[in-house]
Amino acid sequence: MVAVSKLSFSYTPDRSISFPDFALAKGEHCLLLGESGSGKTTLLHLLGGLLRGYNGSLQVGSTELASLSESALDKFRGKNIGFVFQKNHLISALSVEKNVIMSPYLAGINIDKAHAHEVLTSLGLASKIKSSVKEISQGQAQRVAIARAVMNHPAVILADEPTSALDDKNCALVSNLLLDVASRNNATLVVATHDQRLKDKIKNQIVL
Amino acid sequence: MNEFVLVWSYLKAKPLNTVLNILLFALGIAVITVLLLFNNQLEEKISSNAKGIDLVVGAKGSPLQLILCNIFHIDYPTGNINLKEAEQISRSRLIKKAVPLALGDSYQSYRIVGTTPEYVDLYHLELAQGEWWNHELETTIGTTVARELKLNVGDSFQSTHGLAEGGSGHEEQRFVVKGILKQTNSVVDNLILTSVETVWHVHEHAAADTTAVNHDIHAQHDTTFVASRLIPTHPAGDSTKEVTSLLIQYRSPMAAIQLPRMINSESKLQAASPAFETARLFSILGVGVEILTGFAYVLIFISALSVFIALYNSLKERRYDLAIMRSMGASKGKLFVNIVLEGAVLTALGSVAGLLLGHGILIALGTGVEEMRKAGLTGLVFYSTEWIILAGSLLLGVICALIPAVQAYRTDISRVLASN
Numbered sequence: 001m002v003a004v005s006k007l008s009f010s011y012t013p014d015r016s017i018s019f020p021d022f023a024l025a026k027g028e029h030c031l032l033l034g035e036s037g038s039g040k041t042t043l044l045h046l047l048g049g050l051l052r053g054y055n056g057s058l059q060v061g062s063t064e065l066a067s068l069s070e071s072a073l074d075k076f077r078g079k080n081i082g083f084v085f086q087k088n089h090l091i092s093a094l095s096v097e098k099n100v101i102m103s104p105y106l107a108g109i110n111i112d113k114a115h116a117h118e119v120l121t122s123l124g125l126a127s128k129i130k131s132s133v134k135e136i137s138q139g140q141a142q143r144v145a146i147a148r149a150v151m152n153h154p155a156v157i158l159a160d161e162p163t164s165a166l167d168d169k170n171c172a173l174v175s176n177l178l179l180d181v182a183s184r185n186n187a188t189l190v191v192a193t194h195d196q197r198l199k200d201k202i203k204n205q206i207v208l
Numbered sequence: 209m210n211e212f213v214l215v216w217s218y219l220k221a222k223p224l225n226t227v228l229n230i231l232l233f234a235l236g237i238a239v240i241t242v243l244l245l246f247n248n249q250l251e252e253k254i255s256s257n258a259k260g261i262d263l264v265v266g267a268k269g270s271p272l273q274l275i276l277c278n279i280f281h282i283d284y285p286t287g288n289i290n291l292k293e294a295e296q297i298s299r300s301r302l303i304k305k306a307v308p309l310a311l312g313d314s315y316q317s318y319r320i321v322g323t324t325p326e327y328v329d330l331y332h333l334e335l336a337q338g339e340w341w342n343h344e345l346e347t348t349i350g351t352t353v354a355r356e357l358k359l360n361v362g363d364s365f366q367s368t369h370g371l372a373e374g375g376s377g378h379e380e381q382r383f384v385v386k387g388i389l390k391q392t393n394s395v396v397d398n399l400i401l402t403s404v405e406t407v408w409h410v411h412e413h414a415a416a417d418t419t420a421v422n423h424d425i426h427a428q429h430d431t432t433f434v435a436s437r438l439i440p441t442h443p444a445g446d447s448t449k450e451v452t453s454l455l456i457q458y459r460s461p462m463a464a465i466q467l468p469r470m471i472n473s474e475s476k477l478q479a480a481s482p483a484f485e486t487a488r489l490f491s492i493l494g495v496g497v498e499i500l501t502g503f504a505y506v507l508i509f510i511s512a513l514s515v516f517i518a519l520y521n522s523l524k525e526r527r528y529d530l531a532i533m534r535s536m537g538a539s540k541g542k543l544f545v546n547i548v549l550e551g552a553v554l555t556a557l558g559s560v561a562g563l564l565l566g567h568g569i570l571i572a573l574g575t576g577v578e579e580m581r582k583a584g585l586t587g588l589v590f591y592s593t594e595w596i597i598l599a600g601s602l603l604l605g606v607i608c609a610l611i612p613a614v615q616a617y618r619t620d621i622s623r624v625l626a627s628n
Contacts, residue, residue: 093218
């Protein structure tokens with residue numbers, strides 16, 4: 001599902017970073033480990049098509065990302081990739097429901113409200129569907145972000161430090177939820193983190 | 209979920225900012241709308257009042273006053289002219305139609321105009337009910353007079369000497385309403401029409417307190433009777449009688465060159481052109497209108513600036529939102545369109561609110577202020593220019609949003625997302 005070989009990226013002409021080769025099958029999960037500044041986020045952004053202009057090969061599904069135009073990449077990202085960030089970055093002007101619905105809307109997929117409610121309910125947010133995102137807790141917000149990431153049944157879920165801002169209890173909850181929704185959607189989960197608490201959960205680890 | 213829901217959610221998230229922006233914009237548009245409605249209607253009124261009248265002949269004095277008094281019925285007469293002299297002028301080959309007016313009396317500040325049936329033709333008047341004035345003291349009244357004073361056919365009233373309210377009354381004579389005119393949307397709606405003889409009669413009565421000579425239509429049966437060119441029911445060449453003015457329609461365009469000069473130089477009378485005098489009046493009023501229009505444009509400019517600043521500032525707070533939207537598959541173009549749409553929605557709402565406010569102000573003034581009501585100005589008319597205002601506002605909103613939208617377009621998503 002994800003195949004990286006001889007991948008490198010240049011921030012500036014004299015500052016570049018190389019990544020180890022690796023490949024993940026459909027439904028296979030992995031951790032990207034490394035100190036801050038080691039390029040975890042850069043790799044994650046490359047995998048998600050948020051950064052373009054890499055050297056080497058980077059395939060998601062069977063698509064070489066460099067072969068896509070910018071707008072094609074936007075579409076590809078919308079349909080195939082779900083993001084979960086450290087801070088949940090929900091759109092504060094919108095309700096919980098609308099935040100989740102944004103995902104199919106922006107990807108240009110038919111909006112299925114029932115599916116949105118189903119996903120939110122499965123994440124224990126049934127009572128918060130109509131709430132403003134300003135009224136929910138940090139842990140709930142992270143769950144909304146997860147719901148948003150899996151709305152479009154992505155093939156790949158990319159999570160950037162999803163648990164580092166959470167306490168142990170919420171960390172366990174969120175990591176379990178991530179693994180749970182990923183396996184339910186048969187999606188490949190890639191988690192970039194320096195959070196030691198996740199090491200036991202995902203055995204497949206790549207150290208940068 | 210669609211673009212408008214998204215834009216609306218963002219606007220709703222900052223209600224005070226949004227309301228302020230809409231209000232500012234609405235104020236500017238409202239001032240423009242009021243000026244537009246007022247000016248257009250005033251011009252329409254003036255042109256419809258002066259339609260078909262090429263020249264007004266009256267006593268010497270201010271030509272503008274002559275026009276204001278005899279066409280718009282707002283100023284006082286410059287004086288009276290001798291009927292015999294007026295007849296001499298009306299004999300000119302250059303004149304197609306000459307209609308005499310005799311002013312001087314009023315009822316509840318609505319003017320009583322003594323004239324002839326020619327006046328009816330001149331203004332293309334039609335009856336709504338009743339009939340035309342025929343005998344002395346019979347009147348046919350305009351719709352506004354009927355409505356405001358609650359007069360019906362068959363009612364009678366006492367006139368007042370002078371054109372303002374509260375003059376001395378003409379006690380013995382009671383006018384009778386014989387008919388009510390159809391609405392004309394011109395000054396005629398505010399007039400009480402009667403015969404010239406009635407005006408004379410009432411005044412002779414007041415002045416001398418003697419029984420007036422009966423200038424009734426029976427005079428026509430007299431074999432030696434030569435009718436006046438101006439007042440068919442009155443003998444010609446009567447130099448004891450006076451009228452206030454003559455409304456003249458030219459026979460040919462040549463008259464416009466010759467007739468005013470002839471009258472102004474060769475007689476004791478004065479000729480004034482409604483077209484020329486109203487143009488002069490508008491150039492005087494124009495200064496005030498221009499200042500107000502300038503003020504409105506300043507308001508609109510400031511509100512456009514405020515929309516720009518609001519979008520620009522909110523964009524800084526929204527950098528993460530924009531990056532997240534990109535991460536969910538939104539294209540650069542979609543973000544660009546969303547920001548532009550937000551500017552356009554703000555100014556469009558402001559513009560619609562402004563147009564409504566402008567019309568509302570005129571409706572309030574039109575019903576509340578007697579002068580406005582008399583002038584027949586209303587807020588319930590729409591001009592095609594208002595579409596231009598709306599389109600212009602949308603365009604302005606787009607322009608205000610352009611710079612923020614370009615910034616949204618250029619957002620470096622990876623950097624924004626990595627910088628937390």
